[in-house]
Amino acid sequence: MGRISILRLGHRIVRDKRLTTHVVLTARAFGANEVIVSGERDDGLISKLEKFIEKWGGEFKIRFEENWREAIERWKRNEGKIIHLTMYGVNLPDVIEELRRIWDQNNIMIIVGSQKVPREVYELADYNIAVSNQPHSEVAALAILLDWLFQGRELSKEFPNAELRIVPQLHGKKVIRLR
């Protein structure tokens, strides 16, 4: 199975702070290797997320990229395939077997937009994929695509070198500090 990189398009500092945070944390928790944030440069958010993520462990990376077009083209040249998540695409159940085969042989970049995504992205993507053809959330779409690729195994993923770890409880909260 290849590496998975998420490209978050069109981030706006004020408006998208929380949703980009949810995209980044979802990408990490569900087994992606990195998130590339494009749009308005937001070094404050990225360093805050890096510190937060460090506490919870794992090898996940975040970085800003000015030029999303170049990031996509570089990925196609050097790394692998591009999946763009959009409600207008082919519905996931109709294409999941093919995506699993592709991922078996290739690294994949998953593109998630915020507001209106440039038409060019639909052309550059190898696959435009919908997680249902209904309007909902790029966070939900990303979580479902990753869960379907990993077939649920990502929910039990270990994150090495964590500072904090949760001990699951039927009622209440228990967090242990590991270092």
Add this chain to the structure above:
Amino acid sequence: MGRISILRLGHRIVRDKRLTTHVVLTARAFGANEVIVSGERDDGLISKLEKFIEKWGGEFKIRFEENWREAIERWKRNEGKIIHLTMYGVNLPDVIEELRRIWDQNNIMIIVGSQKVPREVYELADYNIAVSNQPHSEVAALAILLDWLFQGRELSKEFPNAELRIVPQLHGKKVIRLR
């Protein structure tokens, strides 16, 4: 299978506008029957969402509820079981078979918080369930729980009486107007 109601706790008008919107649209797209929003009263958001949802069809309902405690207790008395989504709970893969059995016999309310959830909610819930014990997003957690309950069938759900319908495309966008 029972009805599924989502209770969104602690909504704040300015701060949570977009995330509550994502929770509501995700709940609808993934087959829940209704969302109850609690926290700050936000009639503007609710009527905007109602109009938006009407265009896309289906029987989904949204309403505001002042007193979340009463909403939970009423559900337990009259309707069925309560699942609270929290990173501190029992991990979904360890409990999904039981949840499917419960849902087969009962209506379920799924509680999703925003910021800090009152301790009482952990006590009132029949199940505190984590979608991985990692920090991420209530939108992702809700999408995954619904997808695991419906076992992927929700992605092909039909929404009757829609005004708009998407015709899935490998590249580009196609929306048809039905009325």
